[in-house]
Amino acid sequence: MSSSGSFAGVDEIHAYLIDQLNSALRRPGMFSQGDAALRMLIDHLLFVECQPEAWAEEQRAWASRGAWTSTGVAGLFQEVMPGGYSQHCVASVYAEFAHRRGWLRPDHLLPADEHHALRAGVRPWAQADRSWADVISQFGPPSILFGGTSPLYGKTLGYLSEDPHEPMVFFHLWNGSAPAPESTWPELEEPVLLAVRFADAPFHEAFTFTPEGQRRRPEPDSLCR
Template sequence: MLTVEQIQQHFIEGLNGAVRRPGMYGGELGLFYKFDEVVYVTETGAGRTWQEALEAAGAWSSIGVAGVVRRLMPGDGAEAMASAYADYAHQQGWLRIDRTLDGRDYADLRGRLAGYCATDHLEADVLGSFGEPSVRIGGSNPRYPSVLGYVAADGPIVWFYLWNGSKPDEPDSWPLYEEPVLLAGRCGLAPFKESFVFTPEGQVWRSQMLGST
């Protein structure tokens, strides 16, 4: 007979898999169900508190978080979408952290975020500057997007949004870059859209996103 804690950990592990590889778990709908399951086994009767938190942070639309990030990032924005769910999971103690920064390195990273995003960087630059992430959303194939998160024992996750893909309506242009290029950084869930700090390359893509709506 499984204990309550074992059942909870089973569902939390599933949630972590969905956060890290959202495309393999059905995208946002998969995350939707994973979070409902974890809320049910850990806080029975608490309701959909994760959705309320995302709504309060301005990270929710009529089609979920995806509707917000698609105005900010090229492609389907699945990894960027999952980072908002990861923020809430981290607040609840559900997110599995692969590496925890010490307080000094974390404070330095947060202090450098805006200045770092003032110039363009590739994924190798981010890893060279800050080391292996605390959590990676997406795979390591350089032809695809990924999101790298860094966190200490306390404080919100610092995110770096890296992207690779093709030009809109030009699938033969894939991949555009030899490795993912940094489009934005972010720290803190609320207010969601205003928390993004765009690089020059990210500002170009954001202008295109806004121009297409």
């Protein structure tokens, strides 16, 4: 027991966990390897909200979209992203659940008409190679940035509409794999766009790859090595 004999109330605990979850979504590598911290925070939040069954329901929903396997979300990104999956990619999927639960705290929301225009035009726009700067120039700053602001590292940009029924749109950017003695890193001056992903589509249909993203997709046989 604390020396004062008092403890944080339920509302304070709930608010604290939401703050921690939003920090972990933005900088997942600072909290844990893989998605352990995100899963723990979600588990605690659902316990406080007396809805622990919601996580199993979400996993079933992800599985129905092809976004959940025995290796979780990470294994699926490993199939489509170069150098294995990145934590910011995985965090973006967890953010979809946080958004639906009302936990996500975006930096800002796009007006409904701007978000609609983004959704309508982004697939043909992504048929050409694009950089981080190109995304910001075309669509403005993201609603939420998964990963740091350094150009040395990959990241995911998420865009949300003021209309809560509109799906999130994600831009997955890459700047080489993890540093290694035999590799040149970073490979580029700033991250390049590999794919745009829509949150409301089956996982393997959700991606629109840029030409660079298509060139860098893992070879199927490399996933078994």
